[in-house]
Amino acid sequence: MNILVINSGSSSLKYQLFSMPDERPLCTGLIEKIGKEDSLIRHKTIREEDVQVTEKTLAVKDFGEGMKHVLALLTDSGLIKNTDDLEVIGHRVVHGGEYFSTAVVIDPDVKQKILGLSTLAPLHNPVNYKCIEFAEKIFPNAKQIAVFDTAFHQTMPEFAFRYAIPEKYYSEMHIRAYGFHGTSHKYVSERAMEWLGKPDVKMISIHLGNGCSITAVSGGKSIDTSMGFGPLSGLVMGTRSGDIDPSVILHLQRKEGKTADEMDKLLNNESGLLGLAGSNDMRDVMKMLESGNYDAELAIDMYAYRIKKYIGSYTAVLNGLDAIVFTAGVGENDALMREKICRGMEYFGIQLDAESNRIKSDQIREISEKSAGVKVLVIPTNEELEIARQSFELLREDPPCEQVILY
Numbered sequence: 001m002n003i004l005v006i007n008s009g010s011s012s013l014k015y016q017l018f019s020m021p022d023e024r025p026l027c028t029g030l031i032e033k034i035g036k037e038d039s040l041i042r043h044k045t046i047r048e049e050d051v052q053v054t055e056k057t058l059a060v061k062d063f064g065e066g067m068k069h070v071l072a073l074l075t076d077s078g079l080i081k082n083t084d085d086l087e088v089i090g091h092r093v094v095h096g097g098e099y100f101s102t103a104v105v106i107d108p109d110v111k112q113k114i115l116g117l118s119t120l121a122p123l124h125n126p127v128n129y130k131c132i133e134f135a136e137k138i139f140p141n142a143k144q145i146a147v148f149d150t151a152f153h154q155t156m157p158e159f160a161f162r163y164a165i166p167e168k169y170y171s172e173m174h175i176r177a178y179g180f181h182g183t184s185h186k187y188v189s190e191r192a193m194e195w196l197g198k199p200d201v202k203m204i205s206i207h208l209g210n211g212c213s214i215t216a217v218s219g220g221k222s223i224d225t226s227m228g229f230g231p232l233s234g235l236v237m238g239t240r241s242g243d244i245d246p247s248v249i250l251h252l253q254r255k256e257g258k259t260a261d262e263m264d265k266l267l268n269n270e271s272g273l274l275g276l277a278g279s280n281d282m283r284d285v286m287k288m289l290e291s292g293n294y295d296a297e298l299a300i301d302m303y304a305y306r307i308k309k310y311i312g313s314y315t316a317v318l319n320g321l322d323a324i325v326f327t328a329g330v331g332e333n334d335a336l337m338r339e340k341i342c343r344g345m346e347y348f349g350i351q352l353d354a355e356s357n358r359i360k361s362d363q364i365r366e367i368s369e370k371s372a373g374v375k376v377l378v379i380p381t382n383e384e385l386e387i388a389r390q391s392f393e394l395l396r397e398d399p400p401c402e403q404v405i406l407y
């Protein structure tokens, strides 16, 4: 069975076609910087030893246009000959709220719920929904599966996921922390457990992409995470503020008369690295740092400092620490950022080996000093493979495990 996986994030669309259950990728692809003039499309077709790469830079204005490019690339490379060639499409969906704790087959009710959660994940659920609609139209006979970022965090204890506001907002309106990037945190935690040969490992998984989050994982289960009700709290991100005192929001609403939509745009689209240094792309900000730009230096220091604070608090929550995992665009590629985060944490047993940290690789690797108490790992995430696995498992069950409605 071949499964196409669509991973629409806040700045990119990633896709992979897998042969299952052998988990063999038949193609992988990425469209970066969607919405900009210089979007980059990179597609790789893999046929045994023969790998063919197509790369182009052009303006891809939105995710709908991105999906058309994906379809053209799959067809042009001969991976799909007609629209009945695909039986299953697995979609990343960022917010599943309290509705979904596992992968589900998408039906009209699931779609309505995904769309209904859009105000809580405005950079994600609307595009996830758009990609589902596109796939349904092009591949009407394929099973469409949703795999939720929130699912992995359903194991958080209530004292970690509740907010200290009146109880009725939880019981009546389901206001609580959900957590995101769960598919990625789950995938890298499992790889770390295999690598370390230790199933009861206490670890901190740090996902640094355009969206960023950090999760405390104990024995493979999420016990706390930095994103909350929506994917806006916690770390400094590409365009999102992360943690901010709510009184700033109230102040801006009162003083400048900002509406909810204006605040949404300010905190989700105009903040983070973009608001501090003028670009949401860490590669640009790092270049500005090299040329001595103060705003870039401050943005980078704030980004690293926020992560350091969370590492400290999650070490307390876990009552110890065996490993830290860096993953996603920045976490996998930016040695200077990893160094800034880990610097001055010897007290915790965290000590990087400068040389291994500088090695560029797309493989799992250890970058800590041999003698350090905490292993620091770089693990390339593979949300698409995790989505393919969960989609395959869902369809394999007999009878198929349908959606779990929690309320």
Ligand SMILES: Nc1ncnc2c1ncn2[C@@H]1O[C@H](COP(=O)(O)OP(=O)(O)O)[C@@H](O)[C@H]1O
Pocket (backbone or CB within 6 Å): 009, 010, 011, 012, 208, 209, 210, 211, 238, 280, 281, 282, 283, 286, 328, 329, 330, 333, 334
């Ligand atoms: N070599 C690199 N050095 C620093 N940052 C990088 C590098 N490559 C990618 N990135 C960063 O990774 C981010 C994208 O990460 P990714 O995990 O693909 O994000 P998302 O899935 O949230 O769209 C980019 O915004 C860029 O800042």
Ligand SMILES: CC(=O)OP(=O)(O)O
Pocket (backbone or CB within 6 Å): 008, 009, 010, 011, 094, 124, 149, 180, 181, 209, 210, 211, 212, 231
């Ligand atoms: C949840 C989230 O922020 O996802 P991404 O990093 O892909 O934008």
Ligand SMILES: [Mg+2]
Pocket (backbone or CB within 6 Å): 009, 010, 209, 210
């Ligand atoms: Mg992502």
